[in-house]
Amino acid sequence: MSDRVSDGQQIHSANPGVQPLPTSKLTGDATEQDLESIRKRTSVYVYEAPVRLWHWTNALAIFILCITGWFIGNPFPSMQIGEATHQFIFGYTRFAHFAAGWVLTVGFIGRIYWAFFGNHHSKQLFYIPIFNKHWWAELLFEIRWYLFMESEPKKYVGHNPLAQLAMFMFMTVGLTFMIITGLALYAEGLGADSTLHAMFGWVLTLGGNSQIIHSVHHLGMWFIVIFMIIHIYVAIREDIMSRQSIVSTMISGHRTFKDDRAD
């Protein structure tokens, strides 16, 4: 067995006399280039299970929050199903909003916890390396890539600098803003003697009148909607045009690369 390896003809000896690469053909139309790419392809485990779980629960919560939030500000036409005692449509809408809001809040706290105990990439969401000159240079490169001024993007295991900046602004800052204003408005419903009011009631009077908090919370929703549009577009675009996997990475956790060239 050992002498077979040492003579360099085969990398393993499970089936002596069988060549491993040609037999790994999964479909009939695999070309020589495909086989070559299988040999070169590498993958890195980037997003651990808690990060992926957070991503998708967070996405679902945001989706529910946006829909119900829109209807809380602009209620659907009045419905006559029964007497008010037997009808709770607006109540359920608000319940869904508050429940999704709590899921998002608890999830976000869990995500912060994971930034401390997860891998290196799990921390990327929560900071911008403003003192790193290299980061700034790559940020400008990434902007040029999006302005069609670069023919080929760079490869990144985690977020590219532009994505990191966007994630920080929209998620870390945006979600924190929505959670704090949201909990303040929720505390308003719970009453002035509630614990949550003691914690977040100060937010309500920042603009003088809590109606202002309603308005900025509403604007915050649009901020998140804009993020969703950009995020989904860019994820799909990069999945197609970049040199690495994007969409499947948030499902499997593995980042795969389409070439083995250095940047």
Added chain:
Amino acid sequence: MSQIETFYDVMRRQGITRRSFMKYCSLTAAALGLSPAMVPKIAHAMETKPRTPVIWVHGLECTCCSESFIRSAHPLAKDVVLSMISLDYDDTLMAAAGTAAEAAFEETIEKYKGNYILAVEGNPPLNEDGMFCITGGKPFVEKLRHAAKDAKAIISWGACASYGCVQAAKPNPTQATPVHKVIKDKPIIKVPGCPPIAEVMTGVITYMLTFDRMPELDRQGRPAMFYSQRIHDKCYRRPHFDAGQFVEAWDDENARKGYCLYKMGCKGPTTYNACSTVRWNEGVSFPIQSGHGCIGCSEDGFWDQGSFYDRVTDLTQFGVEANADKVGLAAAGVVGAGVAAHAAVSALKAAQKKTQSSKEEV
């Protein structure tokens, strides 16, 4: 201090019987949410303690606070409290005028130094050295500072004194300023509303006169017993809100059925006041009961929240009439169009690159 009458003395002098006095004490206890055991304590305090003098001054205002106050549904409280106040100084209600009134003002300050309560209706405009409001030949702000200097505590009556109200609405040309931003070294109790509810006013003043201390205040300095809940929390139309049954137009069937006014811009969900429990005019009604949404008159800056009739209010910062939804929808539209254009260019670029590379190969 012995020459100062007690509350009871004043009441008896006003022709109020002992029986009516006891009724007043129990009604006051009920109004303030105190237990029946407190009734004899109130009676005892009023019989033995020298009454607390009150000076009531008027700045930039419309006198709606005074109008509300003298219409207190609690007639005894009104008579008693009002009589006690008019004994000292209130330039709108007192009999004296001109020099005599100003002399009474100075005399009260001198006589009860550090002992009187200063009730402020309206606010001082600070622009042009306060020349936009002159009382007794001097800018009101000077009178306010003078009276506040020796006051024990200050009551800010109404939205004007508490937050500024309409004269402080944007752009506030006279720089009308609420009392707590001018007087910073005295305890201030805010009783906002435009006007505040009469029973709330008499309730607050009775509490302070009787117990010789401030009632419990909330974060904004309002008496918690009247301002700790929203109109929305105790609104009798709340079941229609939870059911999703709203008035859609002022003259529709839903308006006749008395559905929730949320879609008509009711500010009940963001307004802290006692209207939906105490109500107005001897408990007859309050705005929502009369079919009109709450305009949030007891809230800070309620004039600057756009229309009274919009649920999602206008954002004046954007210059044109726009609310959060219009701004957000426009921004999302621009981003969406941008994304579509970017995707198109990306596809073209990719196709171009593909063509070039295939040519190079050939």
